[in-house]
Amino acid sequence: MAWQGIEGHDAVAADFARSHARGRVAGTYLFIGPAGVGKASFARQLAKAVTCRAPRAGLVACDSCASCVQAEAGSHPDIEIVRKPEDRATIPLEALIGDADHRLREGLCWRLLLRPVLGGRRVAIILDADHLSEEAANCLLKTLEEPPPDALIILVGTALERQLPTIRSRCQIVRFQPLSADAVVRVLSSEEPSATGDPGRLEACAAAAAGSLARARLLLDDELVAFRSRVFRTLGETPLRGVELARDVIAFVEAAGKEAPPRRARLRVALDFAVEFFRAALRRDAAGTLPTDAVLAAAVHDWRGDAERADGALAATLDALDAIERNANLTTLVDAWTAILEEPRLAHST
Numbered sequence: 001m002a003w004q005g006i007e008g009h010d011a012v013a014a015d016f017a018r019s020h021a022r023g024r025v026a027g028t029y030l031f032i033g034p035a036g037v038g039k040a041s042f043a044r045q046l047a048k049a050v051t052c053r054a055p056r057a058g059l060v061a062c063d064s065c066a067s068c069v070q071a072e073a074g075s076h077p078d079i080e081i082v083r084k085p086e087d088r089a090t091i092p093l094e095a096l097i098g099d100a101d102h103r104l105r106e107g108l109c110w111r112l113l114l115r116p117v118l119g120g121r122r123v124a125i126i127l128d129a130d131h132l133s134e135e136a137a138n139c140l141l142k143t144l145e146e147p148p149p150d151a152l153i154i155l156v157g158t159a160l161e162r163q164l165p166t167i168r169s170r171c172q173i174v175r176f177q178p179l180s181a182d183a184v185v186r187v188l189s190s191e192e193p194s195a196t197g198d199p200g201r202l203e204a205c206a207a208a209a210a211g212s213l214a215r216a217r218l219l220l221d222d223e224l225v226a227f228r229s230r231v232f233r234t235l236g237e238t239p240l241r242g243v244e245l246a247r248d249v250i251a252f253v254e255a256a257g258k259e260a261p262p263r264r265a266r267l268r269v270a271l272d273f274a275v276e277f278f279r280a281a282l283r284r285d286a287a288g289t290l291p292t293d294a295v296l297a298a299a300v301h302d303w304r305g306d307a308e309r310a311d312g313a314l315a316a317t318l319d320a321l322d323a324i325e326r327n328a329n330l331t332t333l334v335d336a337w338t339a340i341l342e343e344p345r346l347a348h349s350t
């Protein structure tokens, strides 16, 4: 049975259970792992379990005490979750230390100093730690260095290199691995009972998800699967038809409607596909291996670029991903990105 219903991270849960049994759960943790593998869910369940008034062996929440009920409802007075708002590039400073009129009299760092309302622990979860500005990180340092007694602070990020060294050095690092294809299939089957009638589809979906549940959920959508195949095919062609790629990506983004957050989310999905393609191309060049996903494997096999081109294209795509939040005009961003991919240096075969 998966710990607290979370697939794939039982070993991490067992470590926490051992620490908890010895009264040695630390004050600050930094969760690191790819997007969509369940780090945030794990942090929420850990918060529930450590604040539970009657936890069972293995740090399993009782699910019936007042603390568990409020944690489950998202209304626990001692559990606070901070994340980057959709329309901001970073976590706002005021979320951590209060706005200009209430500096250090509001915000997460201040609230951590208060006595727990329910008498257990106070837990702060900082999602999107990749997007902590240096200023915000500096405000956190003292809290991370000397967390108030009984406080538990969990930062959640995707890669260690994206965290500031000052933050890294003050936290215990906990690594989360991509989920196995089996685990992804199990979760999808439980969430989408209708999909279980087609096990082949679920398996293909899990293979294409690269261990990310978030991506697997997206890939249950036929329109998205078709778009993904087109993106891979276009990227695999030489020369690359940048205008066509841009048109397809922009149409995919426009289908989200006029609101910025869903448009940005769609562009992120499209660029993630390109990241996947160029990473697979690099692996082909370095190790001669092709991905297990058949559509991606065929496109990468046909690609006539080399490692240097894949590297340049990957860097340009990661830059474009970073620029999504800063750019009001996504069309311009897509045009600029595809123009770079088209550059002879990147796209032509030797």
Ligand SMILES: [Zn+2]
Residues within 6 Å of the ligand: 051, 052, 053, 054, 055, 061, 062, 063, 064, 065, 066, 067, 068, 069
């Ligand atoms: Zn409980």
